[in-house]
Amino acid sequence: MNVITVAAAVILNTQNQLLLVRKKNTQFFMQVGGKLELNEAPEQTMIREISEEISVKAEIQQFIGRFETLAANEANHQLVSYVYQVSLDQPPEIDAEIAEMKWIDLDDDQTLLAPLTKEIVIPWCKENIV
Incomplete structure (x- = not known):
C-alpha cells in the first residue's frame, strides 16, 4: 500500500467548532x-499549507501526535x-486548491x-477541548 505523509491542522474557534476544508x-x-x-519538517509544512490554503499566518500550539489512517481521496x-x-491570526479565507471551507460542530453527522x-x-477534540 502506498503511503502519503502529511501535516494536518486542528483549528478550533471560540465556539469549539472545527475548521475543515474540501x-x-x-x-x-x-x-x-x-x-x-x-x-x-512537518511543522514547516503545517505553516506553509495554512498560508497556501486559507491565506493566514498560524501559530502551532501543540503537537497532538502521529497517526495512521486510510487516505480520504486516494x-x-x-x-x-x-x-x-x-x-x-485572522479569519481564514479560501485559497489555492480549496473548493469549500466550513466550521463544523464536533457532533456534526x-x-x-x-x-x-x-x-x-474529532475524538481528540471531544476529549481535550470541551
Missing part, C-alpha cells in the same frame, strides 16, 4: 494541511499524519469527513 474535485472535508515536501493509500493544534478527521481529530 479540496477541488473531492468530496471529503478534512483538516487544513498537506503533503510534506522533500527535506521539509484509493489504496495509507495516510501518515503529523497533527498539530494551531491558532490563526451531516458532513462527509475524511478518515483522519472522523477517527482521530
Whole structure:
C-alpha cells in the first residue's frame, strides 16, 4: 500500500467548532494541511499549507501526535499524519486548491469527513477541548 505523509491542522474557534476544508474535485472535508515536501519538517509544512490554503499566518500550539489512517481521496493509500493544534491570526479565507471551507460542530453527522478527521481529530477534540 502506498503511503502519503502529511501535516494536518486542528483549528478550533471560540465556539469549539472545527475548521475543515474540501479540496477541488473531492468530496471529503478534512483538516487544513498537506503533503510534506522533500527535506521539509512537518511543522514547516503545517505553516506553509495554512498560508497556501486559507491565506493566514498560524501559530502551532501543540503537537497532538502521529497517526495512521486510510487516505480520504486516494484509493489504496495509507495516510501518515503529523497533527498539530494551531491558532490563526485572522479569519481564514479560501485559497489555492480549496473548493469549500466550513466550521463544523464536533457532533456534526451531516458532513462527509475524511478518515483522519472522523477517527482521530474529532475524538481528540471531544476529549481535550470541551
